[in-house]
Structure formats: C-alpha cells, structure tokens
Amino acid sequence: MSKMKISGLVVSLLAGAALGISGMALAGGSDIANTFQESSLPGGGIEVPHNERIHLSTDKQWISTDGHLSDLIRLQWTKDRAKPAISWLDENGNDKTAIVSHAKANDPEQHDHNHMSFETTMSPDGKYPNELFTRLEIPFDQDMAEIRTHSSNFNVMDGILRIAGTEGINRDLTWAKSVDGNVTTPRWAVRADASEESGGNAGSNLQIIRYSDDGKALDNPLSINRSSGNIGIGNTDAKTKLDISDDSIRIRKSMTPASSSAPGQEGEIAWDNGYVYVCVAPNTxxxxxxxxW
Structure with missing residues (x-):
C-alpha cells in the first residue's frame, strides 16, 4: 500500500492535541506525515501504522466558557442526518460493535432520535445476520433521560440492582406495554413510596400499583408498612399483620382434619360442609x- 501524505493543517491539529506515536511527539515535518497510510477499509481514511499507540493527555478542565478544552477527541455532525461513530471490527474488517451519536433518523418519517446509542451485531444465523443493532440508547436534550435497551437481557452478577431517590420521591420498578417503538404505557409498578422517613423505621413503604389501559394509576392493591411489616390489601395503613379492606375473604379448598389431634399449626383455619375448624395449638x-338460616 502506498504511503499517504498529510497536509500541514492535519499535522498541526494532531500536534495541538499532543498526539504521540511510538514515544515521538508530533510537531510537524514530512517524516511524520509519511508514517501514515491510507486505510484499506471501505471509505478509506487515515490509518495509523499497525501496533502504534495514540496517547492523548490534558491539564485542562471541562469548562464550557473555555470551550471544553479537555475534550481531546471531538466528533461533529455537519448535516442533520449525519451520524458520527466509533466502530470496532473483527480480523476480517466486519463491523461488530459501535458507539453512535446523532439527532435525526435516517428515515425522515421517523421521529428525531436525539441519542447516543451502543450497537452490537445480530446473530449470524438469525433474521438480520451480522447487522448492527441498537442495544442501549442514552438521549440528549432531556431533563429526565429516558434510557432504553432493546432485545437485551440485563443481569447483575454478584452485585446489587439499586433504585434510589431523595426525600419525597417515589422509587418505582414498572412493567409497561410498548406501542409504536418508543411509546410505553404502564401496567404495574412496585414502589417504595414518598412517605416521609420520620424515624423509627417509618416511611418509604412498599406498594404494588395497578394501571388502567390508558396508563393511569387505579389503586394500590397491596402495601407493606416498613415500620410494622403490616400488609394491607386495598389499603395503605394496615393496622394488623394482614388488614383487608373488603367484606369477605375466600379459602377455595375445603379440608377436614382427621381428628382433633390431626397434624396442624396454631392459627390454621379449615372448613368443610359441616364445620369450621381452627387449630388452637400444635396438633390441636x-x-x-x-x-x-
């Protein structure tokens, strides 16, 4: 492959970024320009010699008024549907993973994406073999970032999956229905609620929330008080270990103890066509x- 000459402008930009190759500081000169080659990959470009390193360093801070001088690599789109990317290829030059950031979708009919995406290839023998596919999206221009994953399982190995929040904020784990790609409508949520933590283990009680077809919260069918451990069904202020806000409870299956000394634990209740049975002591x-009537 023939050597590629780089203009003095490119060399000066590299020097300004404190780019070093094989321990040699780039300060300009034809010898340095001749160390670069034209890339053999589709689309061409500048190729750093094989096994050489790029070392970037800075003593600047990330300050907007100074122009964010500590960002040693800048990728910019100059047309509204352009997508600057960093990609990783295998030994045969095939795409395998990429990080992309862009505003607008390729298809003008789609909504604006406005996100950074982490992409990996689909299965070689699947419906879309070896095609880069978005696995994780982190949006920009949002006060509350709606981070999304696609066709992914999330595993926490030997660690903790934590949902934290400040005082007065509900902490939810939500199950939702997905419609039209990015539109979701909640169906269920498990919530540590926003009740005040006033001492004595009070506050931040656990609730299960159910939602209507249009995504509006209907009620809290089950709650657990953090301080007492009391469970409320249809209420959030349970006064006993099980407090049911309804006019009946149901035990579906009948059971007849063989005798008054049949095996049983204190507090068990059973019924049949003739009697209601209560175990008042072990095996009694x-x-x-x-x-x-």
Missing part, C-alpha cells in the same frame, strides 16, 4: 357447626 383442633 377445635370446630364449630355450620347451619343454614
């Missing part, structure tokens, strides 16, 4: 007769 049952 009492019963009361049922009658019509």
């Amino acid at each position: 049952w009492k019963r009361t007769t049922l009658s019509s």
Whole structure:
C-alpha cells in the first residue's frame, strides 16, 4: 500500500492535541506525515501504522466558557442526518460493535432520535445476520433521560440492582406495554413510596400499583408498612399483620382434619360442609357447626 501524505493543517491539529506515536511527539515535518497510510477499509481514511499507540493527555478542565478544552477527541455532525461513530471490527474488517451519536433518523418519517446509542451485531444465523443493532440508547436534550435497551437481557452478577431517590420521591420498578417503538404505557409498578422517613423505621413503604389501559394509576392493591411489616390489601395503613379492606375473604379448598389431634399449626383455619375448624395449638383442633338460616 502506498504511503499517504498529510497536509500541514492535519499535522498541526494532531500536534495541538499532543498526539504521540511510538514515544515521538508530533510537531510537524514530512517524516511524520509519511508514517501514515491510507486505510484499506471501505471509505478509506487515515490509518495509523499497525501496533502504534495514540496517547492523548490534558491539564485542562471541562469548562464550557473555555470551550471544553479537555475534550481531546471531538466528533461533529455537519448535516442533520449525519451520524458520527466509533466502530470496532473483527480480523476480517466486519463491523461488530459501535458507539453512535446523532439527532435525526435516517428515515425522515421517523421521529428525531436525539441519542447516543451502543450497537452490537445480530446473530449470524438469525433474521438480520451480522447487522448492527441498537442495544442501549442514552438521549440528549432531556431533563429526565429516558434510557432504553432493546432485545437485551440485563443481569447483575454478584452485585446489587439499586433504585434510589431523595426525600419525597417515589422509587418505582414498572412493567409497561410498548406501542409504536418508543411509546410505553404502564401496567404495574412496585414502589417504595414518598412517605416521609420520620424515624423509627417509618416511611418509604412498599406498594404494588395497578394501571388502567390508558396508563393511569387505579389503586394500590397491596402495601407493606416498613415500620410494622403490616400488609394491607386495598389499603395503605394496615393496622394488623394482614388488614383487608373488603367484606369477605375466600379459602377455595375445603379440608377436614382427621381428628382433633390431626397434624396442624396454631392459627390454621379449615372448613368443610359441616364445620369450621381452627387449630388452637400444635396438633390441636377445635370446630364449630355450620347451619343454614
């Protein structure tokens, strides 16, 4: 492959970024220009010699008024649908992973993307073999960033998946229905609520929230008080270990203890067509007769 000469402008830009190759500071000169080659990859470009390193360093701070002088690499799009990217290729020059940032989608009919995306290839023997596919999106121009994953499983190995928040903020884990790609409508949520932490383990109680078809919260069918451990069904202020806000409970299956000394644990309740049975001590049952009226 023939050597490629680089203009004095490119060399000066590299020097300004404190670019070093093989321990040699680039300060300009034809010898340095001749160390670069034209890339053999599709689209060409400048290729640093094989196994050489690029070393960037700075003593500047990330300050907007100074022009963010510590960003040693800048990728810029100059047309609204351009997509600056960093990509990784295998030994045969095939794309495998990439980091891309852009504003508008390739398709003018799609909504603006406005995100950074992390992409990896699909399965070689799948529906879209070896095609780069967005796995993670981190948006910009949003006060609350809606970070998304696609066709991905998320595993935490030997660690913690933590949902934290400041005082007065609900902390939710939500299940939703997806429509039209990025539009989601909640169906269920597990919530540590925004109740005040006033001491004595009070506050930040656990709730399960259910939502309507249009994504509006309906109620809290189950709650657990953090201080007492009381469970409320249909309420959030349970006064006993199980507090049900309804006019009946149901035990679906009947059971008849074989005798008053049949195996059982204190507090068990059973029923059949003739009696209600209560275990009042280990292996000790009492019963009361049922009658019509």
